[in-house]
Amino acid sequence: MYISLLGRQPELSIAELERVFTNVSWFSAESARINTDEVIDIQRLGGSQKIGRISLEIPSTDWRTISTRIVRHYSDAWKTSEGKITLGLSAYGFTLPGREIQKTGLLVKSNLKKQAVSVRLIPNQDAALSTATAHHNKLGLSATKVELLIIKGRNSTIVAESIGTQNITALAARDQGRPRRDAFVGMLPPKLAQMMVNFALGPKSLELHKAHNTLRVLDPFCGTGVLLQEAALLGASVYGTDLSEKMIRYSQDNLAWLENLTHSSFDWKLAEGDAMTTQWQQPIDAVATETYLGQPFSAPPSKAKLTEVRGNCNHIIGSFLRNIVPQLETGTCLALAVPAWRDTNGNFTHLPLTQQLDSFGLTRIKLTTVESDRLLYARPDQVVAREILLVTKQ
Numbered sequence: 001m002y003i004s005l006l007g008r009q010p011e012l013s014i015a016e017l018e019r020v021f022t023n024v025s026w027f028s029a030e031s032a033r034i035n036t037d038e039v040i041d042i043q044r045l046g047g048s049q050k051i052g053r054i055s056l057e058i059p060s061t062d063w064r065t066i067s068t069r070i071v072r073h074y075s076d077a078w079k080t081s082e083g084k085i086t087l088g089l090s091a092y093g094f095t096l097p098g099r100e101i102q103k104t105g106l107l108v109k110s111n112l113k114k115q116a117v118s119v120r121l122i123p124n125q126d127a128a129l130s131t132a133t134a135h136h137n138k139l140g141l142s143a144t145k146v147e148l149l150i151i152k153g154r155n156s157t158i159v160a161e162s163i164g165t166q167n168i169t170a171l172a173a174r175d176q177g178r179p180r181r182d183a184f185v186g187m188l189p190p191k192l193a194q195m196m197v198n199f200a201l202g203p204k205s206l207e208l209h210k211a212h213n214t215l216r217v218l219d220p221f222c223g224t225g226v227l228l229q230e231a232a233l234l235g236a237s238v239y240g241t242d243l244s245e246k247m248i249r250y251s252q253d254n255l256a257w258l259e260n261l262t263h264s265s266f267d268w269k270l271a272e273g274d275a276m277t278t279q280w281q282q283p284i285d286a287v288a289t290e291t292y293l294g295q296p297f298s299a300p301p302s303k304a305k306l307t308e309v310r311g312n313c314n315h316i317i318g319s320f321l322r323n324i325v326p327q328l329e330t331g332t333c334l335a336l337a338v339p340a341w342r343d344t345n346g347n348f349t350h351l352p353l354t355q356q357l358d359s360f361g362l363t364r365i366k367l368t369t370v371e372s373d374r375l376l377y378a379r380p381d382q383v384v385a386r387e388i389l390l391v392t393k394q
């Protein structure tokens, strides 16, 4: 049993976990339990910041009780360890200063010293180590580099041994290092792109972990190819089309750059094409795409402008759906990012087609952890949010 510390938008993060691992539930507002026998690789999950294997569940949320249990458990578990242990402690949901958390680590350290086991304790500035610190110290990546994740739930506390932290350096390098970028087309964050691919592949994402290029993911609005890059890194064959010849060149350059960077060879196909009329080549195992989002806005548009942009987006995305659905096998999953606009009161206006998916021959994928009809990705200052539609062909 594992626990995930979810990302900035926990609903999207838990939805990704549920799609891939099925047996997933909330533990706290910022964490989820994953019940699986599969090997988990955190670098394949865009929405999880840290993941740990659960070692203790303590029926208390009182820090003293928890600290005593941790000290007792780990002083015993590591008493015959060979080699130096690097230890970090990260507590979530407790309003305690870093030094309080640190004290627990110091007690483990001094107990083990008596058994001639040496421990290097990573200092806590805060209650939890940052993902950068955890990653830099390679915590969770070997038996002697341990990060304990101590997560407070409603009535109990989980202690888990980290199996890794999201590699924010690699994500940032992919985001900022890409040779071709286009601010007008927009920049899909790589984390969200990875989530989109997992939304569309669901449990099949685990098959790709074992055997690459056995499934093909289509992005019919591929732009600069961010989503194709993440799908290729997950092991999918990728197929991108876009109305703009320039965007196809950009995707080509970005994929070639990523192959070079990661010393890999991807299986990809790119072609110019209007998503409202293109006949795509088979096979298409899953569709993941950030569709046309209309023009960017820095402030909420006037009512007339919103009506115009919303109508235009609805026409393009609706025509795309009418074109693609008959080309897909029954049961094929689609993860579509479509626009939703925030007004001055913080309410969102959605595309009309989000209420008419049935008429396109599509059914929403039901999730148990979140309402699947309102998955929104938006930074607090953004007017145009991305609404994620998770659907299957009927």
Ligand SMILES: C[S@@+](CC[C@H](N)C(=O)[O-])C[C@H]1O[C@@H](n2cnc3c(N)ncnc32)[C@H](O)[C@@H]1O
Pocket: 185, 186, 187, 188, 220, 221, 222, 223, 224, 225, 226, 227, 241, 242, 243, 244, 247, 273, 274, 275, 276, 290, 291, 292, 293, 316
């Ligand atoms: C929001 S951007 C996608 C950005 C992309 N996720 C990326 O990584 O750069 C939408 C893309 O849709 C393309 N587009 C607009 N209308 C289209 C249509 N009818 N058919 C195909 N592509 C279209 C645009 O050229 C643009 O590249």
